[in-house]
Amino acid sequence: MARYQKGDVDAFAELVSRHEKRLWNFVRRFVADSATAEDLLQEVFLRVVRSAAEWHPSAKFSTWLLTIARNLCTDQARRGALRKADSLDQTPGARGDDSGPHRIDKVASPDGNAERAAMDREIALRVDQAVEELPVEQREVFLMREMMDLSFAEIATATGASEPTVKSRMRYALERLRSALVELHDQNGPAAVEVTP
Amino acid sequence: MNCAQIKEQLVDFLYDELPASLRAAFAEHLRGCPGCSAEVATYQRTLGQARAALAGPLLQEPPARARLAVLAAARTAARSARKAEGPGFFARFWRTPWLLPAFGAVSVATVVFLVRVLKNPEVIPGRWRQSVEEIAPATPQPIAQPPTAQPAAETAAAAKGGDKEVEVAGIGRVAKASGHKGKATGGMMASKAEAPTSESARKRKDLGFDPLSGSLRGNATAGGSAPSRFAEPPPPRAAAKASREIDDLMGSFDTERKATPPAPTETKQPTAKKSSAGREKDTLSLDEFAGAPEPAAQAARPSAPSYAPAGAAAAPAPQPATRPAKMRQAEVAAEAATDSASEPSFDGKAKEKADKGGSKDAPSLDEGIRKADRLFAAADWTAAAAAYRDLLRRFGNHKDAPKWRDRMNQSLVAEEESRKLQTPKATKAAKVKTTDDVLKGEK
Numbered sequence: 001m002a003r004y005q006k007g008d009v010d011a012f013a014e015l016v017s018r019h020e021k022r023l024w025n026f027v028r029r030f031v032a033d034s035a036t037a038e039d040l041l042q043e044v045f046l047r048v049v050r051s052a053a054e055w056h057p058s059a060k061f062s063t064w065l066l067t068i069a070r071n072l073c074t075d076q077a078r079r080g081a082l083r084k085a086d087s088l089d090q091t092p093g094a095r096g097d098d099s100g101p102h103r104i105d106k107v108a109s110p111d112g113n114a115e116r117a118a119m120d121r122e123i124a125l126r127v128d129q130a131v132e133e134l135p136v137e138q139r140e141v142f143l144m145r146e147m148m149d150l151s152f153a154e155i156a157t158a159t160g161a162s163e164p165t166v167k168s169r170m171r172y173a174l175e176r177l178r179s180a181l182v183e184l185h186d187q188n189g190p191a192a193v194e195v196t197p
Numbered sequence: 198m199n200c201a202q203i204k205e206q207l208v209d210f211l212y213d214e215l216p217a218s219l220r221a222a223f224a225e226h227l228r229g230c231p232g233c234s235a236e237v238a239t240y241q242r243t244l245g246q247a248r249a250a251l252a253g254p255l256l257q258e259p260p261a262r263a264r265l266a267v268l269a270a271a272r273t274a275a276r277s278a279r280k281a282e283g284p285g286f287f288a289r290f291w292r293t294p295w296l297l298p299a300f301g302a303v304s305v306a307t308v309v310f311l312v313r314v315l316k317n318p319e320v321i322p323g324r325w326r327q328s329v330e331e332i333a334p335a336t337p338q339p340i341a342q343p344p345t346a347q348p349a350a351e352t353a354a355a356a357k358g359g360d361k362e363v364e365v366a367g368i369g370r371v372a373k374a375s376g377h378k379g380k381a382t383g384g385m386m387a388s389k390a391e392a393p394t395s396e397s398a399r400k401r402k403d404l405g406f407d408p409l410s411g412s413l414r415g416n417a418t419a420g421g422s423a424p425s426r427f428a429e430p431p432p433p434r435a436a437a438k439a440s441r442e443i444d445d446l447m448g449s450f451d452t453e454r455k456a457t458p459p460a461p462t463e464t465k466q467p468t469a470k471k472s473s474a475g476r477e478k479d480t481l482s483l484d485e486f487a488g489a490p491e492p493a494a495q496a497a498r499p500s501a502p503s504y505a506p507a508g509a510a511a512a513p514a515p516q517p518a519t520r521p522a523k524m525r526q527a528e529v530a531a532e533a534a535t536d537s538a539s540e541p542s543f544d545g546k547a548k549e550k551a552d553k554g555g556s557k558d559a560p561s562l563d564e565g566i567r568k569a570d571r572l573f574a575a576a577d578w579t580a581a582a583a584a585y586r587d588l589l590r591r592f593g594n595h596k597d598a599p600k601w602r603d604r605m606n607q608s609l610v611a612e613e614e615s616r617k618l619q620t621p622k623a624t625k626a627a628k629v630k631t632t633d634d635v636l637k638g639e640k
Contacts, residue, residue: 004271012271016264024259025251038260045267049274124254127247145212146251152214167208174208178243 001061005052016045019065026066026147029131030073030139040076044069066148067158070140077136123181130180138173141166198222203233210237211244562592573604578612581605 003011023044028037047068048055055064131139137159144155152170156163198206198219203226209215210223227234569584585605589598 004275007275009268009272009275013268016267020259020264021256024263025256028257029251029255034260038263041259042263042266045263046270049267049271052274120249120254123246124250127250128255131247131251146248152212171204171208174211174240174243177247178239181243181246182239 001052001055001057005055012049015048015061019062020045022148023065023069026143027069027073029128029143029147031076036076040069040072043072047072060154062148063150063154063158066144066150070144070158074136074140126180127177130177133180134173134176137161138169138176141169142173142177145170198226200226200230200233203227203230203237207237207240211240562588562595565591566597569601569604573608576611578608578615582608582612 001011001015004015020041024037024041027040027044028034031037031040044065048065055061131142134142140159141155144150144158145152150158152163152166155161156166159166161169203223206215206219206223210220215223227237565584565588569581569588572581572584575581582605585601585608588595588601589605592598595601
């Protein structure tokens with residue numbers, strides 16, 4: 001970022017390459033609409049470009065980037081413009097740039113096991129739907145932790161909430177996910193709890 | 198740790214952020230509590246499945262359009278930032294609209310200043326002026342005014358300041374001292390000269406300062422020695438003082454001559470000696486200001502060295518302290534007769550002219566002064582006395598009239614003394630004869 005502040009456009013391209021995938025998935029999971037997510041992704045980086053002179057080297061770029069993205073997504077959600085997320089069985093081409101019969105169909109089975117692939121597909125559908133149905137505060141905490149790999153302290157900084165609050169929101173988000181996947185758990189049996197004393 | 202605490206610490210346990218002590222207590226509780234253990238297991242399964250879905254089937258590549266748009270915007274912003282910074286300092290400087298007029302004005306001002314300085318270095322004070330004078334030494338200077346035109350005080354002050362060059366005035370160059378910066382004014386210098394120290398007196402002497410005339414002589418004065426320089430000197434203080442002394446002396450002498458019978462030579466001798474000393478100085482300065490070479494001047498006045506010799510006091514015979522007035526008149530008549538016979542070197546024509554005074558071909562004031570001074574300097578006492586007498590008769594109201602009168606008196610005294618010294622015997626004989634004649638006539 002410091003190089004881009006001096007006019008090095010290649011440095012900014014490197015920044016985009018490093019963070020765009022995680023940021024895209026965060027925004028995409030947050031707003032659930034690919035077109036809106038694309039606009040938001042573009043707006044996040046444009047804000048970075050416009051505010052490049054304000055960035056200070058002491059700040060962590062990923063946190064700064066996520067804060068911008070989170071603010072944009074939160075504003076979008078609060079305006080009520082949060083459209084209903086595309087369902088996994090939505091026909092492709094109806095919105096966004098998604099292609100293929102179904103997004104979940106793009107998931108390839110690594111071992112070629114059809115039954116396992118079907119189960120993974122079902123789990124992905126449930127997770128995707130459960131995340132979309134999470135309240136905004138819980139969703140942003142869950143996505144920041146799982147998609148952006150931020151610590152609870154960093155999430156607390158980005159959201160402006162306290163760290164216990166962030167952890168509490170995370171626990172509620174996990175509880176909802178568990179409720180959404182409990183049937184699958186029953187089908188596949190409970191996972192063994194690995195506890196190391 | 199109880200089951201409620203297990204729920205509170207569940208997130209930290211799942212994300213492995215529990216401290217070691219709490220983690221051990223947490224594990225211990227799970228071993229003893231199947232309900233908590235099953236619940237924690239479901240959370241772990243849910244989290245694993247969600248992670249697998251998010252990192253696998255749900256993970257998507259960002260759209261290329263957004264990336265391209267963002268990079269294009271970044272390039273544009275960087276270009277705009279460079280444009281906003283604008284061109285460099287020198288590029289902006291050369292584009293300044295007022296640069297050319299300002300440069301032209303400064304150039305014209307510089308040229309005008311240099312031309313003016315080269316024409317007249319006086320406009321630059323101090324060291325600048327000195328350097329400019331070195332650059333343009335051939336600047337024509339006006340002919341120097343007579344040295345006496347500069348107040349002696351200024352000259353003395355310049356000499357006191359250790360000046361290397363003294364240029365006499367009228368052209369504004371008073372003194373250029375190594376220690377000065379050209380700021381000294383005439384007034385300041387005059388004030389210094391009014392309280393001269395022994396050092397300044399010595400320097401004045403070195404420079405040829407003549408206290409009697411208040412002027413410089415010798416090479417210290419610029420521009421050589423033109424005869425006209427002696428004309429019209431302002432009476433300086435030292436010269437006025439000397440003149441007053443001579444006045445006193447001559448006045449007493451005249452009074453003595455007129456009111457009393459001729460005093461014995463011994464009584465007159467100190468006066469003659471004293472006045473001759475002052476006249477010696479005056480004569481020296483006059484000689485040099487008149488432009489006459491020193492040896493010639495000495496030769497032209499043979500009587501001057503013998504004016505007051507050591508043996509002169511003994512030469513004349515002592516006369517009675519009191520004599521009858523008729524005897525004195527007779528003596529004067531005899532002296533007059535002797536004058537005409539014993540002055541072969543007297544310039545008859547000059548005397549004629551001087552005696553004629555107001556004739557048609559009488560010399561002008563300047564010529565008369567010059568002539569009188571020349572004769573005075575040449576120790577031609579008779580002619581000088583006649584010339585000064587002529588000047589006094591014609592220009593009696595002139596400011597230098599007192600000086601002329603002094604010099605006339607000095608000339609008369611010198612003439613008388615020289616005549617006595619040259620022909621003491623003849624004079625004695627004439628005086629005796631005359632006295633005898635008078636006595637005879639009385640009888």
